[in-house]
Amino acid sequence: MYTAPLKDIQFVLNHVADINKVTAAINRQDDITPDLVDAVLTEAGKLAADVIAPTNHTGDQTGSRHHEDGRVTTPAGFAEAYQAMAEGGWTAMDAAEEYGGQNMPMVVSSMVNEIWQSANMAFALCHLLTQGQVYALQKSASEEQKNLYLPPMLEGRWTGTMNLTEPQAGTDLAAIKTKAVKTESDALGTHYRISGQKIYITYGEHDMAENIIHLVLARTPDAPEGVKGISVFIVPKFLVNADGSLGERNDVHCVSIEKKLGIKGSPTAVLSYGDNEGAVGYLVGEENRGLEIMFGMMNHARFSVGLQGLAVSERALQQAIGYAMDRKQGTPLGGQSGDAIINHPDVLRIITTMKAEIEAMRALAAVGGAAMDLAHGGAEADRAFWDERAALLVPIIKGWLTERSLAVTSLGVQVHGGMGFIEETGAAQHYRDARILPIYEGTTAIQANDLVFRKTLRDEGKAVFTFLDEIDAEMITLAGNDHPVVASAAMAVTDALADARLAINHILSSANDPRRSAVSGSNYVMLMGYLAGGWLMARSAAKAAEQLEADGADENFLNAKLVTADSYMGHALPQVMALARSILAGDDAVLAMRPDWLQG
Ligand SMILES: Cc1cc2nc3c(=O)[nH]c(=O)nc-3n(C[C@H](O)[C@H](O)[C@H](O)COP(=O)(O)OP(=O)(O)OC[C@H]3O[C@@H](n4cnc5c(N)ncnc54)[C@H](O)[C@@H]3O)c2cc1C
Structure with missing residues (x-):
């Protein structure tokens, strides 16, 4: 059983993320009204609880199945649940209106996405990947491509995949080998023939939609080595005619699906491209700019x-x-x-x-x-x-x-x-x-590299210290709050800020030795997470204390909010101090280890 946590979501939207300020700043206060947000969340909660959540445990038990003829069937109820999402317009929620989307702000759609993912993560992954592709195409595809591919995906008739990984190219996409050879323009227009193997492709094959649009990273024959030679292609499972109707089956086939530790309901496919004449693919943007598009x-x-x-x-x-x-x-x-x-x-x-x-x-x-x-x-x-x-x-x-x-x-x-x-x-x-x-x-290591190298060392800590200064200013105000939980939360976060500054300065001081900076990365990600969580829990406590004063306040809910804030400060926030210690002391202990010593 699952019940969408609507009260908490509403509290967070209204009092922590300040949705009214956000909608005013983006000039959407007239259409994204509190009533609309309320209705959206309530309806999403119903669909999630009644239709999607019941497929979670059964989907895990049966898993998706790969058949000898290459078909993949998803667990009972998945196709119907996707259909229900499509009929409710949920598959169009955060895309642009000109392609049939509803253009919902992220602050709202993120909360709706939480609801789908809680109901059944293995199922909702299909929507997540489709949204990802829609986002990429909106940003980088030609107008013709957008008009052809986006509406059916937003209507929930087609779904999307992201095809990056190959056996030798996981984290390191520079190693991608899938080939894309430009053909003469024919009845299909200008296209490429794609050949190679992609692994771990989520919802690479399934029975929940009429067509699957693969977004595939591949290399043209004379592309430069490494990441500068990767292009991105739209490769539909069924080719799409100019009027949007489905044409022939493309030369991309599901070889197998993986047996996994979790998210068993979702098919994780090995896809083979070009076993015959080569899969037809259409370039998105320019050649060799594929990684930029994916980074977008x-x-x-x-x-x-x-x-x-x-x-x-x-x-x-x-x-x-x-x-x-x-x-x-x-x-x-x-x-x-x-x-x-x-x-x-x-x-x-x-x-x-x-x-x-x-x-x-x-x-x-x-x-x-x-x-x-x-x-x-x-x-x-x-x-x-x-x-x-x-x-x-x-x-x-x-x-x-x-x-x-x-x-x-x-x-x-x-x-x-x-x-x-x-x-x-x-x-x-x-x-x-x-x-x-x-x-x-x-992986978390890659988030850590991003946070250390791109987001901290590159601007010498400017963005992160600006963020910390803002938290500091808010905590100074909250430290004077009449409610003891709020005041002590603010002081706890202020202490944690001091630890965070020491840790960040340590990372900055090792800027000329990237191995040292990298050692601290994962702990730095976690430290910042705990700290940001503390910042917002202190804010949340202040809002709860303020609302408790009002007539008709929801006392149980608000008192629980104060307790969770207090609990966070006592049980989670101290991790900032522990992680700062690790960052300050940990580089030598790690880097002194030699890989050849590890096997005795
Ligand atoms: C269930 C599932 C679904 C997936 N869905 C998709 C999908 O839809 N589309 C798709 O394209 N891919 C998909 N993937 C692939 C997934 O994104 C990769 O598995 C992931 O990026 C890691 O790559 P890898 O498995 O090759 O691990 P590796 O790259 O071999 O990494 C192994 C270890 O080395 C570390 N490491 C590697 N490089 C570095 C570095 N530079 N710095 C520090 N540490 C490093 C990693 O953090 C990790 O701990 C899926 C994978 C799974 C298991």
Whole structure:
């Protein structure tokens, strides 16, 4: 069972991410009204709970299946659920209106995407990848390509994939070998013939849509070596006629799908291109600019995977709360015989810390979405600032939310005791599903490299220190708050800021020795995540305290908010200090190790 956390989402949107300010800044206050946002979230919550969430556990048990004739069938209910999303217009939510999209701001669509991903992450991945491709095509494809491919994807009739990975080219896309040879222009117009093998292609083949549009990275014959010689192509499963109708089957085939640790409902395909005459592909943008085009959508895709971390954590929390309210075992200290395990102080600790981190994750995701909205649609003079802020936040959101989802879903298993280890309850599934998140769309190490080298060393810490200064100023105000939880939260964050500054200065001081900077990267991502979470939980506590004063306040909800903020400061925020210590002390200990010593 899953219930969309609408109250918390609304609280975060209205009081932490300040959606009204965002919609005003992007001139959308007339169409993105509070009533509309409320209706969107409520309807998404219903579809997620009634149609999508029931496919989660069964989908994990059956998985997708590859057939001898190359077809792939998804678990029972997946195709119907996708159809329902399409009929509700959800597949068009965040695309441009001119192609049939609804142009929903990211701050809202991120919260809706959280809901889909909580309901069934393996299923919702198809939508995530399609959104990613839509975003890339909107930004970089020709007008004809956009008009031909975007509307059916937004209507949910076709889906999209991202084809980067090859056996020898994972993190290092410079090693891509898939070939693209330009043919003479014929009845199909100018096109290329694509040949090669792509692996790990999510929803590379399936039965949920009429057509699949692959976005494929490949090299033309005389392309320069390395990343400067990669181009990107649209390769439809069924060729598309000029009027949008489907033509012949293209020369791309699913060889097999992977057996995996988690997200088993989603097919992860090995795709073979050009077994016969070569798959027909259409160049997007210019030759050799493929990686640039993919990088153009990277913030979007990485942010979406960060949201998956939040989503799977929320699902694990709901399941853990349900179990802990029901299961009886022993007499909790200070309680009575027959009290449920939620009354054991340690179980309460686990669940409260899970909830606190999830609220911090959600707040950070919403603030990240708002930054992207402001970067794209805010006042011209402010766009560069918000672009820089979004670029800073994305590796933190991707890295921190996904890494913490491993711990949060593991705590969910712990609450279930032995039943957590038994597949029947579904708690183990969330833990297994979460494991992919710090791996795909750039491993945590890649987020760390991004944060250290591009977002910190390149501007000598300017963007990150500006961010820290803003947090500092807000905490100075909150430290004077009448509510003791708010004031002490602000002081805790101020202390953490001092630790963060020491750690960042240490990273900056090793700028001339990139190996040293890189050693600190993953800890730096996590430190920034915990710190940003603390910042927003302090803000959240202040808003909750303020609202408690109002007549008719939702006291249970608001008091719980104050408790989660307090819990965050006591149990999560101290990680900033620990990580800063590791950063300050850790380089020598790592770099002194020689790989040849490791095998004895
Ligand atoms: C279920 C699943 C779905 C996927 N879906 C897709 C998809 O739809 N489309 C697609 O194109 N790909 C997809 N992928 C591929 C995924 O993006 C890659 O697996 C990922 O980028 C890592 O590449 P790799 O597996 O080759 O690992 P490697 O690159 O071999 O990395 C192995 C280890 O080395 C580390 N490492 C490598 N390079 C560096 C570096 N420069 N600095 C520091 N550490 C480094 C990594 O962090 C990692 O810990 C999927 C993968 C899986 C498992």
